[in-house]
Amino acid sequence: MTDPTVAKASLRKQLRAARRAHAASISENIRALLFKRPPAPLMELIPADAVVGLYHAGPDEAPASGYAKFFSEAGHKLALPTFASPDDPMQFAEHTDPFGETDLVEGAFGLKRPSDEAEKLTPDVIFAPLLGFTDTGDRLGQGGGHYDRWLAQNTETLTIGMAWDEQLVDNIPTEPHDIALSAIVTPTRLYGPF
Ligand SMILES: Nc1nc2c(c(=O)[nH]1)N(C=O)[C@@H](CNc1ccc(C(=O)N[C@@H](CCC(=O)O)C(=O)O)cc1)CN2
Ligand SMILES: Nc1ncnc2c1ncn2[C@@H]1O[C@H](COP(=O)(O)OP(=O)(O)OP(=O)(O)O)[C@@H](O)[C@H]1O
Numbered sequence: 001m002t003d004p005t006v007a008k009a010s011l012r013k014q015l016r017a018a019r020r021a022h023a024a025s026i027s028e029n030i031r032a033l034l035f036k037r038p039p040a041p042l043m044e045l046i047p048a049d050a051v052v053g054l055y056h057a058g059p060d061e062a063p064a065s066g067y068a069k070f071f072s073e074a075g076h077k078l079a080l081p082t083f084a085s086p087d088d089p090m091q092f093a094e095h096t097d098p099f100g101e102t103d104l105v106e107g108a109f110g111l112k113r114p115s116d117e118a119e120k121l122t123p124d125v126i127f128a129p130l131l132g133f134t135d136t137g138d139r140l141g142q143g144g145g146h147y148d149r150w151l152a153q154n155t156e157t158l159t160i161g162m163a164w165d166e167q168l169v170d171n172i173p174t175e176p177h178d179i180a181l182s183a184i185v186t187p188t189r190l191y192g193p194f
Contacts, residue, residue, distance in 0.1 A: 004173040012143055015131040015167060016060075022166040023060040034187045035063050035162065037070040042183060045158060045193060046125050051077045053092050053123030053157075056104065056112045061129050062162040062186075068098035079121040080104070081146070082113040090146040092126075093118035125158045128181070133161050137180040137194045138172040151179040158182050165189065 026034075038046075046052070052071045054064045068078055079092035086108040093114035097103045107113030128147055132140035139161055141147050151159060161184035168186075172178075183192030 002173070004175050007173040008140060008143065011140060011169070011172070012131055015140065015169070018166050019060045019131065019164060022164050031063060034066070035185075036066045038067065038160075038185060039190045041190060041193060042160060042185065045182075048075070050124040051079055051121050053079045053081075053121075053126035054095070055127065055129045056080055057129065058111065062164055064127060064129075064162060065098065067127060067162075068095065072098045077121060079123045080114055081111075082118070083108045090150050091120055092123050092150075093120050122154060123157060125160065127160050127162050130161050130163055130167065130181075130184075132167050132169045132172055133163055133181065133184045133191070134169060134172055135191050137161075137182065137184065137192060138174050138178065139181050140169075140172050145177070148177050148179055152177065160185060162186075 054068050055061070057063050057065070072078055078095040078098060080095045081090050082093045083090060095103060095114055096118070101112065103114060103118065104112040105115050128139070128141075130139050130141055151157065159179065159181050161181040163184055163186055165186045165188055180194070181192070182194055183190060
């Protein structure tokens with residue numbers, strides 16, 4: 001049997017390249033029209049007072065800033081991942097300015113994060129970035145185990161993946177610590193809620 005960690009590494013390499021190629025093929029104009037607000041079946045799962053965890057997307061990832069603006073306007077508190085240092089566990093802290101992003105600073109992994117003064121929050125719902133997903137909710141991340149570890153500690157949190165359609169795969173070699181998604185949203189489809 002193939003070692004899942006070896007199989008995951010090779011799948012990550014392949015999916016990183018596919019994600020990069022797909023992201024490069026989308027014009028800025030089209031990109032600006034995508035992921036403006038979650039589809040209605042997902043909104044039904046998100047209580048009006050829910051703290052919503054998002055991510056500050058890198059150039060190849062499904063953009064999440066449209067959802068940040070949408071949830072902020074709808075009265076939700078927003079949170080983004082942050083790390084005291086790259087070796088520390090991931091936490092979420094409040095993101096107060098989704099329109100100007102003036103509250104964010106440069107963080108680990110080349111990603112913007114809330115400043116050290118931002119209030120730490122536990123999101124009720126998180127929208128998670130990913131490299132790969134299956135139509136039954138399995139998720140492959142960057143390989144840091146950040147989301148899996150955070151979700152293992154926060155079992156009540158609803159987790160929704162955001163992805164390009166090109167990140168769908170038939171199978172992910174999951175391990176016992178991998179936590180499945182409750183739904184995945186792409187520019188053309190909603191998988192789940194499961
Ligand atoms: N936008 C975003 N924020 C996030 C994550 C993520 O995947 N995306 N994370 C998810 O856990 C956490 C940060 N963890 C990370 C772990 C590893 C790498 C990483 O290996 N990056 C590659 C570049 C990837 C690429 O070019 O596509 C690298 O640095 O070589 C990045 C983030 C929290 N915040
Ligand atoms: N709940 C956990 N407790 C301890 N270690 C964990 C846990 N979840 C994952 N890990 C460790 O994190 C590392 C990366 O895990 P994995 O390959 O599943 O990452 P990933 O799901 O791709 O990444 P991420 O969750 O950051 O998006 C592995 O060494 C794994 O053992």
